[in-house]
Amino acid sequence: MSTQEVLCGTGIDLFYGETPAVRAAGISVCRGEVAAITGQSGSGKSSLLYCLAGVLPVARGEIRFEGRVLGDLDDEELSTLRRERFGFVFQYGELLPELTVEENAALPLRLAGQRKAPALAAAGEVLERLGLANLRDRRPSQVSGGQSQRIAVARALVHRPAVIFADEPTGSLDSSNAASVLDEFLALARSQGTAVLLVTHDHQVAARADSRYTMCDGLLTPQVREVS
Template sequence: MISTSVVLSANDVDLFYGDTLAVKGAEISLHRGEVAAITGQSGSGKSSLLYCLAGVLPAARGEIYFEGQVLGELDDEELSMLRRERFGFVFQYGELLPELTVEENTALPLRLAGRRKAEALTAAGEVLGRLGLAELRQRRPSQVSGGQSQRIAVARALVHRPAVVFADEPTGSLDSGNATAVLEEFLSLARSQGTAVVLVTHDAQVASRADSQYTMRDGVLSALVREAT
């Protein structure tokens, strides 16, 4: 369910790579439980904006706010804690740690936040169960399919109930059937938790599942659709 409260916003944000302007004057506002999709061609700046919103890349101008905090005013330790405890991430290829079991991979954000192992594994088991992955708990990433791997990455991103999940082409490596199923489960679980999602995708069908849609062209972000919240 989308809340009226804004959890993340960008105000006239520029981002440079050296002398190259990658993002120009970006404006976006994300409410709790809202899914915002950013589409655009390769090299348009959409992934750069995603990582800027997550505090991974510093804005050269403008401000990014998370729950009223200005990300640019936080030091490296504070930003790391924010990304570890309040943010979640889903990447195109899952990026699971091969030496850990599915259960341990899923529990990783909780363990990094200092939660006890038993508590973290219990929470991991619960979210894996909600995604239909309970029987895979003791397997290694090499023993699961691509679709299952991406579901596990979704479970890991959501297990600690983050305020925002940043998803960079989360279905880009999957066939259409698996992509649809993974996206459905991802967005359903995120919305049920009140977790906002920033979703970067080249796929218009994926973007159509979002509450609001933006397009990126030559570093300029434009709103396509903004549903009433």
């Protein structure tokens, strides 16, 4: 893991109306690092994730990505940043049903303007690394839940983003599938130097991270690892 910081948030406040969702949160993630935020439902962890990804505007505080302040970017610049430099994995995969598995995995490259043939070729390589090459021509309705989540991981990694934001990436899977999907996801992300920021209620998932934080009532607290 590199010590080069890619994403940093300081003093982040977010409100829904007058209700605080995130309070003075600070977090830093380096290249190739896996950082996990745990907390109960409603604690603010997903809200913080989407603030750091530039999806939710913050009330106060600053978020920097590779030295650029997200609050200084206009909507078009933010959209380009999310499309080209960020990746996303959601709890239920969120695959497009009208596209094949390979087309779903290639989507970030196609949205960035890459021609179809090289985009599909790059998607095929990632799918093969995840053991999904034989599914490339199927539709999402023709694959299992575990396979669907692996396809979502392939889509998040195909354009080699600097950061992947993962919101309960194994929350919809049984324990066996969750463990294998997480293993493959984190190994592939680390191999290409992609930072991963994930939120989860599962402490076994969080234990796989390099750094861990706990969220409670909008307050973010770093966890100190015990030395054995």
